[in-house]
Amino acid sequence: MAIPPSWIIQTGRSIWTQIWQLMMSQLAPRNDRGEYQRPQSEFRHRVDGRYSPAPNRYRLYVGWSCPWAHRTLVVRALKGLEDSIDITMLRGDANAGGWALPALEHGCNTLAQLYRFANPGYTGRSTVPMLWDTQTNSIVNNESAEIIEILNAEFNEYATHPELDLAPIALQDSIEQWNDIIYQSVNNGVYRCGFAQTQAAYDQAHSELFATLDRIDELLATQDYLCGELLTLTDIRLFTTLIRFDLVYNNLFKCNRRRIQDYPRLQIYLQKIYNLPGVAETCNFQTILQDYYGNLFPLNPGGIIPQLPDMIYLHRWLE
Numbered sequence: 001m002a003i004p005p006s007w008i009i010q011t012g013r014s015i016w017t018q019i020w021q022l023m024m025s026q027l028a029p030r031n032d033r034g035e036y037q038r039p040q041s042e043f044r045h046r047v048d049g050r051y052s053p054a055p056n057r058y059r060l061y062v063g064w065s066c067p068w069a070h071r072t073l074v075v076r077a078l079k080g081l082e083d084s085i086d087i088t089m090l091r092g093d094a095n096a097g098g099w100a101l102p103a104l105e106h107g108c109n110t111l112a113q114l115y116r117f118a119n120p121g122y123t124g125r126s127t128v129p130m131l132w133d134t135q136t137n138s139i140v141n142n143e144s145a146e147i148i149e150i151l152n153a154e155f156n157e158y159a160t161h162p163e164l165d166l167a168p169i170a171l172q173d174s175i176e177q178w179n180d181i182i183y184q185s186v187n188n189g190v191y192r193c194g195f196a197q198t199q200a201a202y203d204q205a206h207s208e209l210f211a212t213l214d215r216i217d218e219l220l221a222t223q224d225y226l227c228g229e230l231l232t233l234t235d236i237r238l239f240t241t242l243i244r245f246d247l248v249y250n251n252l253f254k255c256n257r258r259r260i261q262d263y264p265r266l267q268i269y270l271q272k273i274y275n276l277p278g279v280a281e282t283c284n285f286q287t288i289l290q291d292y293y294g295n296l297f298p299l300n301p302g303g304i305i306p307q308l309p310d311m312i313y314l315h316r317w318l319e
């Protein structure tokens with residue numbers, strides 16, 4: 001005897017909603033309005049004092065899909081630090097819900113184990129990017145915003161492009177203002193859309209996100225970059241979110257008012273940064289798709305990985 005469709009739908013919806021709410025409340029911390037609250041990074045040392053700059057002393061732990069880790073790969077490439085700061089490329093482990101090391105390091109298979117190897121008893125999140133000191137086997141910093149400042153300023157002696165300053169003093173105020181705006185509404189804004197647990201939280205995040213993108217598209221009519229005519233760290237911070245936008249956030253995170261390729265100036269801005277020497281090599285589109293759609297289970301329970309869309313703004317520039 002066939003089960004009535006209304007019964008299947010109502011039962012399925014009720015069970016799924018409860019499981020979804022349970023998973024989201026565990027995986028995506030929220031406030032009482034259902035808004036996603038990103039936890040603070042815990043390791044915040046600078047490269048000074050105990051940690052002095054030296055070639056081949058520090059190592060970056062990164063994952064291709066992560067926009068925060070991607071910032072550090074772009075700055076490393078632009079500064080020409082490939083020969084003095086090595087990387088370990090981690091793999092997103094969909095079942096364990098964390099990062100796996102490509103080979104055993106200090107007896108560890110996972111990033112979480114490595115965090116605990118350096119800090120026994122550590123119970124916080126084990127995130128990428130993470131800057132590791134091979135001399136003392138300790139974590140220097142796991143906040144991307146700070147790691148890129150360190151890479152920009154502290155390793156000039158070993159950089160192929162020491163002359164490139166991505167945070168000139170004269171632009172400091174403007175950099176900080178934009179950092180605040182884009183963190184809240186764009187970098188974390190896309191996650192606030194995707195991880196919202198109420199309709200109101202999603203609507204709010206969505207409108208803040210597109211208000212900022214509209215504003216930036218306007219601004220780029222009169223200048224090349226966020227702070228004027230020079231590329232700065234704030235552009236890199238925006239870039240790594242924008243490059244994932246049409247691929248992932250537009251669909252999986254419901255950031256769907258427009259795509260970046262619908263913005264006349266933002267798409268050119270994105271092309272321009274993508275085509276700076278070394279930057280395209282830091283973008284692994286297939287892994288981005290695989291990790292977001294494959295690993296963020298509560299958002300894509302069927303596990304189907306979409307095809308790579310045409311990203312015309314990247315191709316057109318290359319032709």
Ligand SMILES: N[C@@H](CCC(=O)N[C@@H](CS)C(=O)NCC(=O)O)C(=O)O
Binds near residue numbers: 066128145
């Ligand atoms: N505020 C951090 C955020 C880093 C972050 O959330 N990384 C994610 C990947 S996109 C991660 O490693 N998550 C693993 C976890 O939370 O266990 C930063 O900018 O460095």
